[in-house]
Amino acid sequence: MYLVTGGAGFIGSHLVAALAARGAEVMVIDRLGHGGKWRNLAVPTLAGLLPWEELEGYLASHPPISAVLHMGAISATTETDGDLVAATNLTLPLRLWSWCAQRGVPFIYASSAATYGDGAQGFEDDATPEGLARLRPLNLYGWSKLAFDKRVAQMLALGAAPPPQWAGLRFFNVYGPNEAHKGRMASVLFHKYRQVMRGEAATLFRSDRPDIADGEQRRDFVHVDDCVAVMLWLLENPRVSGLFNVGSGRARSFLALVRAMFAALDRPEDIAFIDMPEDLKGKYQYFTEAPLGRLRAAGYTGQMIPLEEGVRRTVAAYRGMDLDA
Incomplete structure (x- = not known):
């Protein structure tokens, strides 16, 4: 069983479909609302769909989960409610990280290229506290994603036990259905x-x-299928952990x-x-452009879809x- 937060969203729904196509059971945490968001989940068979407020209760029931893939977030770069963004993009993933560390469950989460701000400090996916401290996001969303990356780096530096596999994925400008x-x-x-x-x-x-x-x-435009391919590769390579850029590289x-x-x-x-x-x-x-050196060094050999084809x-x-x- 895989747990995918934000599974009815853009990247999340493609991930859910890919996992389901492999015969996996997938539990989705998300809200469908009153619009057509349900169409994103029209194809795959789901193990279940729970709203956000039931997530902690579900985890407390000790379900057999193979991995948590945290795609959910307040992703609007124009959002101004700092308390809402902090609760959703920082406090919640910290709880999921702790749960995965305690239960021995792999944890893959969506970071963002918004952490790089205007790019003046480059786009290197340096997961050290020193490397992260140099970045200056331009908006609240980017700040929240960087705040979580920083806390992960701090916990690792202090010797706290991480999940058996963890990966933060700095998605660049993702497009697709x-x-x-x-x-x-x-x-x-x-x-x-x-x-x-x-x-x-x-x-x-x-x-x-x-x-x-x-x-x-x-911008570094990356097709959503490439983002999903990286996540599936990570699940197939449980020894790989780290913070990785996910873009086209151009x-x-x-x-x-x-x-x-x-x-x-x-x-x-x-x-x-x-x-x-x-x-x-x-x-x-x-300007954004994703250096893919760390991802390639970790062993990922998939070729990114060229812009015109995507x-x-x-x-x-x-x-x-x-x-x-």
Whole structure:
């Protein structure tokens, strides 16, 4: 039995489907709400679906769990409720870490590239207290993810017993199907596809930096299937632990992403530039790129899906989905 928190969410639902396809039993901790989030779990067979407030009671019942995969979080980079974010993104994973350490259960959790802030300190997945102390996130979400990474590093440095396997995964800009429930926080590809399907131009933010042209802001776009592949590999290699970047390893521009979308749609390009919203100014990453050296050194040999191919697959999936759910 695998326990997946946030299992009805974007990355979580793909992980649940992959585990179920292997014949595994999967218990999901999440909320479906009143929208179409249930569609993310329409295919796999589930061992059960519990709301967040029943998680601790479930764990207290001593269920036979092979691994805890913690994908749930307050992931909105614009969230301002510090108490809510701290309780969800720091206190909760600390409890799960302790439970896994006590029960001898592997623990894999979602960290984030938001921990790197503007990238001035680089993007090395250095799990030492010294390496983590250099990072300066740009928002509350990034701070919360870094706070947990720091506490893990501190516990390890103090000699506290960890789970038998642990892995923090710094996901970069993930895209793919099953994002309709995320609203504004869904990937750029999701929003641009919907714009074009409404007959509008695909809009991108103007650059407010003189050294970067409009649309040339660059991110490390990684397909959700690559994120799942890394997690499945970790489950197959229980001796591997650590903090790892998960990205494509190559920064690409937003223009490249949108042009790949138009190519996948076989439509002429129609791109317009708009001003950046006020609540994103000063909190916007202009460049991210995931060095994958530590992941490769740990033994992962999977090849990341190239942007154009990943966009083609995603657009093909979008065509058969209700993206207004």
